[in-house]
Amino acid sequence: MAKCDEGYLCQVCGQDVAEITDSDLYLRYVIGHLDPELLHATPERHIRCNPVLAQFIVDDNFTPVVVDDEFGKAYLDPEYVRQQESLATRGWHRLAEIKSLGEVSVLEIPLPEVIAAWPK
Numbered sequence: 001m002a003k004c005d006e007g008y009l010c011q012v013c014g015q016d017v018a019e020i021t022d023s024d025l026y027l028r029y030v031i032g033h034l035d036p037e038l039l040h041a042t043p044e045r046h047i048r049c050n051p052v053l054a055q056f057i058v059d060d061n062f063t064p065v066v067v068d069d070e071f072g073k074a075y076l077d078p079e080y081v082r083q084q085e086s087l088a089t090r091g092w093h094r095l096a097e098i099k100s101l102g103e104v105s106v107l108e109i110p111l112p113e114v115i116a117a118w119p120k
């Protein structure tokens with residue numbers, strides 16, 4: 001399959017976003033922060049180039065991201081941090097799952113609770 005590079009470059013660092021597990025766009029989509037109709041209209045970024053979200057991914061295979069301003073975990077409500085860590089980490093695991101599945105409809109990839117919350 002020919003890969004069109006246009007539209008897959010990171011808006012922050014300008015480098016190619018090669019894998020779905022590096023994609024901030026898809027991470028935000030699977031955790032319900034981005035509506036399906038905006039998926040193809042929103043600029044791509046690396047997960048690590050959006051540290052305010054990336055800091056909530058807690059996994060041995062993900063090098064921790066630290067934000068040391070007022071948006072950093074150390075400055076946020078612990079309960080909010082716990083919820084965001086659960087959501088972002090499950091979202092990141094979901095991206096790894098999608099990568100192993102290969103071709104799958106974008107409407108099927110968000111976390112189950114995100115799909116359940118969509119208007120019927």
Ligand SMILES: [Zn+2]
Nearest residue numbers: 010013046049
């Ligand atoms: Zn980047």
